[in-house]
Amino acid sequence: MKRRSFIKTTAAAGAAATAAPAIWSEAKAQARNETLLIVNESPPNSMDIHGVGANRPAYEVSWNTHDRLITYGAKKDANGNDHYDYTKLEPELSTDWNVTPNSATFKLRRDAKFHDGTPITAKDVKWSFDRAVTVGGFPTFQMKAGSLEKPEQFVVVDDHTFRVDFLRADKLTMPDIGVPVPVIMNSELCKKNATATDPWAMEWCKNNTAAGGAYRIERWQPGQEVVYVRNDDWKNGPMPKIKRVIMRIIPSAGNRRALLERGDADLSFDLPSKDFAELKTMPKLTVVGTPIENAMTYIGMNVNQKPFDNVKVRQAVAWALPYQQIMDSVLFGQAIPLFGGADNKSKGIVWPQKDGYKTDIAKAKALMAEAGYPNGFETTISFDLGLASTNEPLTILVQESLAQIGIKAAINKIPGANWRGELLKKNMPMITNSFGGWLNYPEYFFFWCYHGQNAVFNTMGYQNPKMDALIDKARFASGKEYDDAVNGFVDIAFEEVPRVPIFQPLLNVAMQKNVTGYRYWFHRQLDYRQLAKG
């Protein structure tokens, strides 16, 4: 090799070597600016919200890739953050609608198309609604909550007009059409992939989307990541600002926090309360905490077993719980207290709300004596290990506190997979548990949790005809009659305390300062469509 050519080639190689990383990082930087990187704990298990056992992350996939007929408007919450507004229904695929006592007629957008370019018509809407009420399991069940039960209710008037006939006057029917379940699917595409034994293409839809929503799936690696790209042809709402969204699974909470703090990830929901409490004090991240509507964490007592069949014992427990300690050392203040109100009377048509209980050991002891248990008794308190980071310290504090009034409670930890099964049996004497309803109506909560129909969430097995009558009345009443019914059942719930409310949890999200437009949704999943970065 000649000396000159050697120098030339090495110089060129050197230049290439220094230039190359610059090109890479520039391309990367570009990709980074247009991409929202979300880090979460658990992955979706399906692309189909109607699928058997579709989990919460799967709802998020469905919400962002599909359209629904209508959606909810937005308002500002007390802290000035965006919050969906359950009183305002707004257009999505449907541009306007007309509700009569017997039916609702929806006009569909004329230029809306699915991802493959097929126009969206009323027959797709009917096919999708038929699917939701037929396939069974959770979707069918959720449709029923709004009295949407039979395929005959769904009528194609013409290509761009769709009608829902009502079975009964149910004020939850319209709101239920805006929840994540009644998505509009591409019926032709699904039918192509259906089989004789699988007419609804459940198998195919597990791994594929037949949708027309604001985002398309670019890549899905089950258990690892979902990559979305914006659907630039989307007509059913304002064009989203973010072009690409990557949802990566990072199982370790510590690393999710590290990624956020280092600026490598843009947004995360799943962090322990303690981390959120600390991140809130740091200036480099935005943390938004929204009280989860219609939700509470409580101590439940089995009213069909001694000694909790005695209302005095239940009240004694309610006076003995270490409320403030739980707020401070378990939740680090990341929750809304539901105790320490002026008295045990309803304070208006809101739920959840504060009851009048607070920690008062003397009062609790007196009630125990009145109930005939001056020396206390032995029992067990159970919790779901799946949520151990909150449940375990909470239960230990409750155990210590109950010991002061003579109740010796052994702690029973139940693995997450068994929890539901154990709840169904309804034979645990005392539990700590949480419940939240999608539709923000007090009677919706009470229907699940206090009604004598004894649904699985009535974990206490509580049955009271007076309470049932008030709940049933509230479901179909309005005006003063409605208000009286709600105040009535709240009063009974506080007086009889089959469950002792402790706190209303917060939905916390941490994001980079340059991420804006976050909106709280009742389904507690992230809506990418309103977010912006820059």
Added chain:
Amino acid sequence: MLTMLLSRLATAIPSIVGVVVVTFMLTRLLPGDPAAYFAGLAASPQAIAEVRTKLGLDKSLPEQFVAYVGDLLQGNLGNSLSTGQPVTFEIATRLPASAELTLVALLLAVAIAIPLGVLAAVKQGTWIDHLCRIVTTVGVSLPVFFTGLLFAYVFYYLLQWAPAPTGRLDIFLSPPTHITGFYLIDSALTGNAETFWAALRQLALPAISMAIFSLAPLARMTRGSMLAVLGSDFVRTARASGLAPRTVVFTYAFRNAVLPVITVLGMVFSFLLGANVLVETVFAWPGIGLYAVNALITSDYAPVQGFVLTMAVLYVTLNLAIDFVYGLVDPRVRLDS
């Protein structure tokens, strides 16, 4: 040779059958109701019953077992409920991830442990022997998840030397063309230097934390076995005959001392492959251990059975391979004995 191999394989069949039966029974005996779990948040007893029928869990145990074995014979391990994918597919994509990590960790461990063990035995009582003792004690007493977290904190969070612990590749890179499933090999074969470098960077911290842990048994075993051989008659004879110390240590002593080390190596490898769940959790590594543990937590039967079965097959193959290596290292060891 071939008949010998076949007869060895035949002896493995009963253990595989045993594993199939036992895992089936065990997963059914576990408390927990997958139907209740997968029916979702607001499920009624009726909805749960519907899910149960769909999953075939309303049938009797013998019926379920027959269906399971029938599927198994067709190479179908069932579907995972928590990821929604066929178990065969999941294991095929996740096993290379775990295997790549484990192999790199093991190579690292061997590269350090064996020279260290040999030196410690040869220069017994010197500083290098003490170093060996310290390294092995430290390695064994630091749990993998702890070193993993510590490394992630120091080298990623504080120093920024290591890339973000987000799995096998940087988030903005696509995986290399699938050939073997090992990212290092695949990217090298396709000549993709950027991906190779990125995959290596992601691999470094988890591999080092696992290597530290597996150093200890290897180094201890090498040292002990070398000491025994160095004290034996034929080594003394070799020394007395005036052979060079190098020849004595490597040609005579080490070759004889390496057998038990290979046994331990096999055990450490299979142990690491199944037990690296913690490292996989810390570094978001999409491996097989993490998959199996998640399945167990959710009472997701099919992946648990598939995992145990795959591991059983792997162990059998590994033991077979180790037996062959014995034969190569020491001609006195015969497979039929």
